[in-house]
Amino acid sequence: MNKKYDVIVVGAGPGGVFLAYELIQKKKLKNILLIEQGKKVEDRVCPIEKGGICPKCKPFCNITSGFSGAGAFSDGKLSLYNPDDDEIHIGGDLHRYIGVEETKKLIDYTDKVYLDFGADTQLEGTKFKKEVKEIYNKAKRENITLIDIPIRHLGTEKSHELYGRIEHYLLDNGIEMLFETKVADIIVEDKKVKGVKIKPAKYEQDEEFDDFEEIMADNVVLAVGRKGANWLVNLCNKHEIKTETGIVDIGIRYELPDEIMKDINKYMYEGKFIGRVGPFKDKVRTFCQNPSGFVSTEVYDNDIALVNGHSYKEKKSTNTNLAILVSHRFNYPFNKPIEYGRNVAKNLNELGAGNIVVQRLGDIYRGKRTWEEELKNNKVVPTLKSAVAGDITFALGYRTMTAILEFIRALDKVVEGFANPENLLYGPEIKFYSNQIVIDENFETSIKGLYSIGDGGGMTRGLMMASCSGIQMARILSNKNS
Numbered sequence: 492m493n494k495k496y497d498v499i500v501v502g503a504g505p506g507g508v509f510l511a512y513e514l515i516q517k518k519k520l521k522n523i524l525l526i527e528q529g530k531k532v533e534d535r536v537c538p539i540e541k542g543g544i545c546p547k548c549k550p551f552c553n554i555t556s557g558f559s560g561a562g563a564f565s566d567g568k569l570s571l572y573n574p575d576d577d578e579i580h581i582g583g584d585l586h587r588y589i590g591v592e593e594t595k596k597l598i599d600y601t602d603k604v605y606l607d608f609g610a611d612t613q614l615e616g617t618k619f620k621k622e623v624k625e626i627y628n629k630a631k632r633e634n635i636t637l638i639d640i641p642i643r644h645l646g647t648e649k650s651h652e653l654y655g656r657i658e659h660y661l662l663d664n665g666i667e668m669l670f671e672t673k674v675a676d677i678i679v680e681d682k683k684v685k686g687v688k689i690k691p692a693k694y695e696q697d698e699e700f701d702d703f704e705e706i707m708a709d710n711v712v713l714a715v716g717r718k719g720a721n722w723l724v725n726l727c728n729k730h731e732i733k734t735e736t737g738i739v740d741i742g743i744r745y746e747l748p749d750e751i752m753k754d755i756n757k758y759m760y761e762g763k764f765i766g767r768v769g770p771f772k773d774k775v776r777t778f779c780q781n782p783s784g785f786v787s788t789e790v791y792d793n794d795i796a797l798v799n800g801h802s803y804k805e806k807k808s809t810n811t812n813l814a815i816l817v818s819h820r821f822n823y824p825f826n827k828p829i830e831y832g833r834n835v836a837k838n839l840n841e842l843g844a845g846n847i848v849v850q851r852l853g854d855i856y857r858g859k860r861t862w863e864e865e866l867k868n869n870k871v872v873p874t875l876k877s878a879v880a881g882d883i884t885f886a887l888g889y890r891t892m893t894a895i896l897e898f899i900r901a902l903d904k905v906v907e908g909f910a911n912p913e914n915l916l917y918g919p920e921i922k923f924y925s926n927q928i929v930i931d932e933n934f935e936t937s938i939k940g941l942y943s944i945g946d947g948g949g950m951t952r953g954l955m956m957a958s959c960s961g962i963q964m965a966r967i968l969s970n971k972n973s
């Protein structure tokens with residue numbers, strides 16, 4: 492292995508992968524190393540897929556780690572943009588660095604790359620303008636905004652195949668990749684990055700290992716995703732990389748019959764609703780809607796079970812699931828959003844004996860837990876078989892819970908049946924972001940040569956924008972070296 496690279500990319504999620512792809516197109520930088528703590532995409536298998544329960548795979552969860560990061564098992568909904576909008580509503584803050592028009596161009600380009608590698612050519616959410624407008628107006632009356640943008644749906648099984656093709660393309664075009672290898676630290680001299688220190692991923696704790704290998708590069712890009720958010724916080728503290736306190740999104744996964752969601756599913760595939768309801772006026776949003784989908788679990792930081800959801804192109808359930816998330820920001824004297832989220836998750840995991848907890852909406856209104864027997868006779872049958880019936884309200888804070896219930900109540904006026912008592916809430920669903928890393932318009936941190944892209948540093952949220960941030964990063968690095 493070469494010991495000095497032009498660029499080292501930490502993390503092979505969509506951000507890191509699209510960065511490598513675009514560096515190949517630009518042909519300016521040749522020695523590129525992608526380091527990923529998880530496995531190659533073809534070796535990533537989740538035991539739950541075979542009907543099992545989550546064994547909390549060690550050293551890393553296959554759902555969130557490995558080539559293509561959290562994208563491999565994701566439902567693969569690529570959020571595009573509405574040409575009439577002069578704002579970018581979905582996917583984070585990339586447009587704040589490069590402007591709205593440039594972001595739109597970048598989405599077009601990145602979408603084309605996805606198409607070149609086999610994404611479905613059909614776009615969801617473009618045909619039913621009149622019907623969508625009616626839903627938009629109904630939501631507006633409840634002080635909720637419906638974000639109307641087209642979506643390209645890859646489907647979970649197709650995402651896996653598509654990223655497999657990209658992996659081979661990168662290898663065939665000279666990108667070096669190290670799998671099952673964790674970047675433990677970066678090497679910094681005089682506020683300039685010089686390289687990274689790596690170790691085999693099987694050693695979970697840095698203390699268990701003292702033979703770190705050093706690999707040098709003048710450009711190191713951190714693309715570690717939400718999976719690496721906690722690691723990133725520690726790294727920033729250690730090297731005094733400038734950050735701003737970030738947010739944590741806490742909430743639940745909501746599951747209800749397709750029948751209730753049929754209009755939204757048909758007209759938009761995914762209804763993205765955002766509002767500030769309830770006494771606290773926190774931002775509440777629906778996220779990652781999966782028609783005829785399945786609720787799933789992922790493991791965060793090796794010990795926390797979180798809920799998620801996805802849907803296949805071919806295998807179908809009769810339920811739709813979606814996240815309802817409340818954004819929380821902390822300032823003084825407590826400013827540790829990740830810690831807060833972890834504590835909520837730990838408490839709820841305890842209540843479920845290490846599993847995801849599921850509860851009927853009606854039981855929350857009645858002020859009682861849900862029992863296993865009641866779930867068996869429930870009209871909405873849970874698609875996550877390992878979920879344990881219980882009481883989510885013991886662990887989710889009053890502020891979070893109130894916002895979620897108010898939001899469900901308001902959406903019931905937009906989508907009849909949305910607040911039916913037999914609908915299911917699963918918890919915890921938490922989106923961890925690192926503290927927002929302070930970067931300039933070239934995505935450079937306060938350490939020279941050290942860059943941050945994707946979800947990890949807080950710039951993006953979602954597949955499309957994380958991928959776009961990788962493409963843009965490659966262009967920045969190529970221009971710098973032209």
Ligand SMILES: Cc1cc2nc3c(=O)[nH]c(=O)nc-3n(C[C@H](O)[C@H](O)[C@H](O)COP(=O)(O)OP(=O)(O)OC[C@H]3O[C@@H](n4cnc5c(N)ncnc54)[C@H](O)[C@@H]3O)c2cc1C
Nearest residue numbers: 502504506528556560561565568674716719945946953954
């Ligand atoms: C089940 C599920 C469904 C989803 N569905 C959708 C969807 O439909 N649409 C959508 O837009 N988004 C969806 N998402 C979110 C989407 O997958 C992420 O927004 C996206 O993958 C972020 O890309 P990223 O490159 O920033 O980070 P990630 O994809 O998280 O990749 C980061 C990678 O870095 C690696 N890494 C971290 N730290 C280190 C280290 N120290 N050393 C080496 N490697 C490291 C991790 O193992 C990981 O593979 C879903 C996520 C999940 C889990």
